[in-house]
Amino acid sequence: MRVRRVILRHFRGVAAGTVRLDGNTLLVGSNSVGKSTVCEALDLVLGPERMFRRPVIDEYDFYAARYQAADGVTPEVRVEVVLTDLEPEAQRRFRSRLRRWSAQQNDFIAPKTSQETATDGEEGEWCLPVVFVGRFNQDEDDFEGATFFAHPEPIPDDLTEETVELGGGLKPFTREDKRLCGFLYLRPNRTGSRALSFQRGSLLDTIVRLESESAGQLWEKALRGLSEVVIAGDESGFMKIRSEVRTRVEKFLSLTEDPGAVDVRVSELTREHVRDTLRLFLATQPGAHGVPFNRLSTGSLNLLVFALLTYIAELKGDQSVIFAMEEPEIALPPHAQRRLVDFVVSRMGQVIITSHSPYVIEKFDPDQVVVLARDNDGALTSTPVVLPADFKLKKYRDNRRQFAEAVLARAVLVVEGATEVAAFQAVADVLDRDPAVVDYLHPDLAGISLFDANNDVSVPLFAPVFAAMGKRVFGFHDKPDKPLSPALEPKIEQFTRYQQISYKGIETLLVTEMPVEVQKQFAATVAGRPDYPTISPMPPAATDDQVRAHVRKLLEERKGSNGGYAALLISECGTASDLPASLADFLRAIDADLRPAAPVAANPVRNPGS
Structure with missing residues (x-):
């Protein structure tokens, strides 16, 4: 089902x-x-x-x-x-x-x-x-x-x-009708103690019930075994206590002649009480001492859940389980998240997962992702992710990790390359730490994901993709070598805000719009780095134009996000006034676009003196 x-x-x-x-x-x-x-x-x-x-x-x-x-x-x-x-x-x-x-x-x-037929x-x-x-x-x-x-x-x-x-x-x-549906629900493992107990509806309870179908009544066998456990035997210190209790009780209450009329048992010997007290013990490395499962680390609990799910899948048979799971990423490393998702998707009849992890999200193709939204009046809507007809699935899969992060975002800023991603992040950091900048929210706090489109021509292609997910989409790239195709115009219109700068590259933008003194400081700072490129040093008495040319050469030699110099240059800015205006103004415009509109008074009060 x-x-x-x-x-x-x-x-x-x-x-x-x-x-x-x-x-x-x-x-x-x-x-x-x-x-x-x-x-x-x-x-x-x-x-x-x-x-x-x-x-x-x-x-x-x-x-x-x-x-x-x-x-x-x-x-x-x-x-x-x-x-x-x-x-x-x-x-x-x-x-x-x-x-x-x-x-x-x-x-x-x-x-x-009655007039209609099957055709x-x-x-x-x-x-x-x-x-x-x-x-x-x-x-x-x-x-x-x-x-x-x-x-x-x-x-x-x-x-x-x-x-x-x-x-x-x-x-x-x-x-019994529901059991035929095979529904399993695993809540986040902050409540994993119950999932791994023997209480009704837990994973272990499900295993006991499934095994009972072939092995007989496991609970009855357990109760009989517990009833035979001797606590107050002849060699036990409890024996004297039991005898003394019987002697005193018999003065007020008639007991049977059975020697066990007063006894000490390990449980009340009811099914429900045994469910509450039974514990799974595990001994994990390093060490050899077994402890109750609920004393294990959260990560170990999650892996234990994973192991039990494999057991349940085998007992119920492949493709016979509807499995709902919330946030499998809690306390699991990325490789374990991927392995867990791979297993449940391949073995369960249907998997319904909620997640905030890109490592989980990247395991799903776009047609398997449903975006939920809810307004202030409590209206819940679900929107499937549908790629445009002219958008190749390969492009999605090639950018799977980025898409996974964008799916979780409130809005997406699409730029043309890794250098632009790093530059915008650095600009946002400077704006955030400048006390003179008020009423500004860092993209991380605003829920904005930066997306690398790999080139300027591809930036507009992603606007309809993210707009279809219900995201606000922003686009920014430099001047392409040739004008964009007219076929891209309808896609560009789906941007909430879009800007094509007049510069031929981000490096030209940075050296043109940033103060020369900041560029000099940057050139001196990076000169001692082990990844410094083999280019001619900047003249000691360099003119402003020579400084800009030298810094542009450094930026071009060290592009990208990992090891890229653009973010290092921007991090030398002391205040927002040192930032490249094109990048800073665009970020602040995005911030304004995402803020809720101020309510408009129906009948504004006029100043009597006006």
């Missing part, structure tokens, strides 16, 4: 929203936009153990915490999920609950009338619509929630009494 669509109503920070998925999906967006909310919503509908949590939902699971009835209407949390790619077993089990689904329209196909439209595939409904029960003074089949809906008639029961007469979607 695969999740194809999720509709949320009145759930957490979402008043209303629809998220469309197509196979393996990476959910991206700014913090608090709703990525975790979507995963939690899926868990409400599909998680086999989720309904056992008490309460199922609480006040803050309702949008704006509004759960009390108002004007005769009781607010309801509602999450609707459509499942497609149903296996034969699921089609047999749920056959009366299925509907036809159109992959082209991303919606249900209306039932055909009159798209036949579609069978899908299973299910729904979670939650509300506050005023009479019980408690929250209630349950999952139901969303089809067919009860059709009331004149003889049908209006129902007030939860779900409005829909048939429950039971725990």
